[in-house]
Each structure stands twice: as structure tokens, then as C-alpha cells.
Amino acid sequence: MIDNKELIRIAIENKKNSYSPYSNFRVSSVVLTKKGNIYKGVNIENSSFSVTLCAERSAISQAISCGEKEFEKIVIVGDSEYTNPCGVCRQFMQEFFKKETEIIIAKDENNYKVFNIDDLLPNNFSKHDLEEK
Ligand code: THU
Numbered sequence: 197m198i199d200n201k202e203l204i205r206i207a208i209e210n211k212k213n214s215y216s217p218y219s220n221f222r223v224s225s226v227v228l229t230k231k232g233n234i235y236k237g238v239n240i241e242n243s244s245f246s247v248t249l250c251a252e253r254s255a256i257s258q259a260i261s262c263g264e265k266e267f268e269k270i271v272i273v274g275d276s277e278y279t280n281p282c283g284v285c286r287q288f289m290q291e292f293f294k295k296e297t298e299i300i301i302a303k304d305e306n307n308y309k310v311f312n313i314d315d316l317l318p319n320n321f322s323k324h325d326l327e328e329k
Pocket of ligand 1: 216222238239240250281282
């Protein structure tokens, strides 16, 4: 199984694919699925700013579009020291991530923090709310 260092290296290398001409802030994300496959994503900006897609949603959407909905971990790297996922991405992750899914926010391959979805989005709205209706 691919290790965290290698995943972080892949995410950092993939920052070059960021389409961020407006903010010049590159973000890259890599997900590792339960099947052991990796999918990459970058932020994709738009002249109509609100249309911008974040790297995390881009990576997760790649996996889902290829038929994979079960995730081991996600790595996030960006142009700040530790690039935290935005609120929309946290809610998006919540839909698919289990408690044990690792959310790795990395500065570099030797310096990273590991969270789960409850750390980053406590008391979240989820499919369970809809089931209780
Ligand atoms: N960005 C991400 O890709 N992921 C996040 O979770 C935070 C923000 C991107 C969106 C935009 O292209 C740039 O960072 C600056 O906000």
C-alpha cells in the first residue's frame, strides 16, 4: 500500500496542474480509495469567481466518476504552509468519508497533520438527518 510520504509527494507534484490565474493560489489533492487507487485533483478557477472548484472536490469527484466511493485517505497541499479545506469541501467530504478516513493536511512529506471528518466538521448535517425526518 502506498504510504503517506509518497501520496504527499504526488500531491505536491500535481500542484503544477492547478488552474488558478485569478488567485495564483495553487491547491492540489490526492485521494486513496479502499481499492488502492489514487485520483488527483486541483483547484479550477473561473472568471465568474463563485464557479471555482476546489482541489478536494475535484479529486473526490474524479474517484466517484470512476465508480469509487470508498476512501482510505485524502491529502491536501496548497500554497500556504498548511492549506485547510474550505467549509464547502468539508461538507462534501462528509457525504463520503467515514470516521476512519484520514484527512491529511500537509506542508511537505515530513510535516503533516492528520484529522478525521468529525474533527473538521463536528455536528454536521448528514444523510442521517434526512433519515430521521
Ligand atoms: N481552494 C481549494 O482548492 N481548496 C480549499 O479547500 C480552499 C480553497 C482554492 C480555491 C481557489 O482557487 C483558491 O484556493 C483560493 O481561494
